[in-house]
Amino acid sequence: MRRKILLLDTGREWGGGTNSMLELLKRIDRQKFDITCCFYNNYSRGNSETIESILNSIGIPVVFIAQRRQPKWAKITKELLRTLFIFNRSLKKQMIDQVDEKWRVLPNAQQISSILQTGQYDALYMNNQPSTNVEGYxxxxxxxxxxxxxxxxxxxxxxxxxxxxxxxxxxxIAVSHGVNLTLRQSGVDAQRCFTVSNAIDIHQVLPHREEVRERFAYSPDTFIFGSIGSLITRKANHHIFQALGQFKRMHPEAKWKMVVVGSGPEHENLVQLARKENIETNVVFTGFQNNPLDYLAAFDAFILASRSEGLPRVVLEAMLVKTAVIGSNVVGTSELINHNETGLIFEYGDVNQLSVHLAALWQDASLRQRLINTAESRVRECYAIENYVAGVEMILEKSIERRSHV
Known part of the structure; x- marks a missing residue:
């Protein structure tokens, strides 16, 4: 018997979690699972693709719960609470959450409940984290x-x-052992927590480095640093720019570019920072691109400086296409990068340490090659998409079975 599952996504923008979800939906066993998606926003990415159009193309139906604008009473109340509890951050958040629950969370919960009842669904499967899925609970x-x-x-x-x-x-379902540990340390029952690591398609056709570099007009003697992702504060591209400023001052003879793939609210701040660090002629902003593997293959070094992650697929992709990786020592990223074995790690926010790593990869081709070889082997051995899909399917089946006997 096919199990009916409602997949809830409350997100506002297309991110790594969206891509992981889509990879699952493309491969999940349709003989076992009948999935409908429920989204709040029909967000889009480049080339006018929307989440609705992508889901339709793979035969997954989707419904949207329209989101109303925040009422004036809620906005005014929250501003008052921010003023009254300015010195009590915890209480301020608690009170603001109560306001949001009244005007936004509970009305959404009622609509989700109605969809579940009308469709006689066996499971609600939520795609993010508990704090952004409260309405589902x-x-x-x-x-x-x-x-x-x-x-x-x-x-x-x-x-x-x-x-x-x-x-x-x-x-x-935690996407990494680090996320699982954080859940348990926060107080979530250990028996409810399962790790199914993010993964990628290791069998896909991969771009050729020389070919894509030629297409992008990257000269063979130019070292290409790169980043890919939304230009948001959490991704900490400002730390990369500061480190590159130091790198340029220490190595004025170096011929290099920094290619920033992505779009977001931090774009203008990063443009100004590049100017301040005197690296504006070295930095290239491409905007959003729907062929990230091509860019990753063209880079000599990929940098992920984030404040937090889950298990970043983009690091797996960089490793798969044999690009050296530098990452911040945070949950998820540090699980993929063993320092000086599969990449280089720096403490989040340590611009000096990051700058040293940039110089090391630029100077030492043998170091890059050693890191690349080890990283690619590990991805192929441990992070195949088939393992990810099978793990999620098993948890869905067992959860539905257990609930049916409650």
Missing amino acids: HAVQGMPVALIQHCRIEPQMNSALVEMVNERVDAV
Whole structure:
């Protein structure tokens, strides 16, 4: 019997979690699972692709819950609370969350509950982390529906949220062992936490470095540093620019470019910072691109400086196309990069250490090759997409089976 699953995604933009979800939906066993997606926003990426058009192309139906604008009373109340509790951050967040729950979370929960009841779904499968999926926990109260949370980034948990998770969730799928540990240290019951590592298609046709560099007009004697991702504060591209400023001052003879692939609200700040660091002639902003593997293959070194991650697919992709990787020592990234074995690690925010790593990869071709060889082998051995899909399918099946006997 096919199990009916409603997949909930409350996101506003296309990110790594979206891509991981789509890779799962392309491969999940349709003989076992009948999936419908429920989104709040029909967000888009380059070439006018929307999440709706992509889901339609792979035969997954999607419904949208229209989001109303924040009412004036809620906005005014939240501003007052920010003023009243300016010195009590925890209480301020708690009070603001209560306002958001009243005007946004509970109305959404009612609509999700109605969809679950009308469609007679067996499970609600939520695609993000508990703090952004609270409405799902409310929606299933009193219903014989399995609840599965896919936690794709290091979660932010308070005691009330932990209590809600432990009371109702059947399984929390962590994308890395680090995310799993964070969940358990926050108080989530260990027996509810399962690790299914993010993964990629190791069998796909890969771009050829020389070919894509020629297409992008990257000269053979120019060292290409690169980053790929949304230009948001969490990705900490400003640390990369500061480190590159130091690198340029220490090695004025170096011939290099920094290629920034992505778009987002930090773009203008980064343009100004490049000017301040005197690297504006070295930096290339490409905007969003829908062929990230080509860019990764063209880079000599890929840099991920994020404040937090889950298990970044882009690092796996860089390793697969044999590009050296530098990453910040945060959950997820540090699980993929063994320092001086599969890449180089720096402490988040340590611009000096990052600058030293940039110079090391630029100067030492043998170091790059050693890191590349080890990293590619590890990705092929440990992070095949088939393992990821099978792991999620098993948890979905077992969660639904257990819930049906409650």
